[in-house]
């Protein structure tokens with residue numbers, strides 16, 4: 001009797017331990033994460049679509065434009081679905097969820113108080129704001145290890161398992177504290193490759209010039225990243241789009257809308273790639289977010305920075321075989337930009353907080369037990 005009780009007790013303890021292990025770390029299906037950022041894409045357009053007041057402020061005849069005809073509709077829901085049809089009708093409905101719609105009681109914010117790009121991306125990629133150190137977009141090489149650096153070391157799977165492809169050349173500095181260890185490609189940079197599609201894209205990007213010397217067209221960034229994903233099994237990649245920010249600074253609202261629409265079509269192309277390729281299908285998580293918001297009025301919508309406090313409001317979307325949430329978050333705790341890094345690492349079974357105690361914690365709601 002004594003022996004049987006002991007055996008039973010051991011069995012119960014073992015089962016409890018197993019359950020705890022499974023609940024805390026095991027059984028995640030995610031093996032790869034793709035992070036996509038849309039520079040300075042406002043919550044106002046992402047959740048509400050075309051903003052007629054803003055459009056009117058830059059063009060009195062805005063109702064005659066192709067963009068108005070393409071994206072206007074009576075309700076916010078219809079407008080955003082016209083602007084980003086794949087994102088709203090498919091990705092956020094069938095496969096994922098999004099935080100940051102303040103009208104529904106969901107807030108997402110930066111913890112940095114600067115509300116511009118280098119601090120925002122560094123917060124996303126390191127899990128921490130460093131307002132005392134990173135004070136300018138001209139800041140040299142990021143002194144803080146990013147999750148690309150950490151995951152590259154963790155995977156120990158060569159220079160292609162972790163990659164950065166971005167339109168803005170500053171990512172050559174932002175994405176890594178140790179340049180040269182893995183693929184970082186940004187701006188008009190190219191690298192030697194035997195892939196004919198990538199070689200052609202590198203050739204064309206130097207001829208099809210954008211209006212901004214430090215930024216290549218997002219088209220090249222996307223197609224290069226896609227070619228990389230097809231050629232190499234990539235465990236973590238950041239694809240950084242930029243045009244939504246630069247067209248806004250230029251007060252070219254038509255093209256801000258067109259860029260969001262175009263990016264939506266690339267998200268569909270990316271999703272199709274994930275679904276088709278057995279290396280990625282049902283084992284890849286997608287995180288889509290933004291470095292900062294922008295102003296809310298007709299006088300400051302194009303701007304951001306510490307004098308535009310509205311720019312602290314961001315949004316973040318999560319699509320993962322491990323996360324059952326769908327649609328828009330409602331009445332939830334505020335989530336912060338510094339939590340994105342640890343969340344991505346958690347999906348990849350890596351505890352960022354154990355090597356960097358100052359980084360934000362994984363977003364609890366995503367890993368809540370069902």
Ligand SMILES: [Zn+2]
Nearest residue numbers: 040245249304
């Ligand atoms: Zn900007």
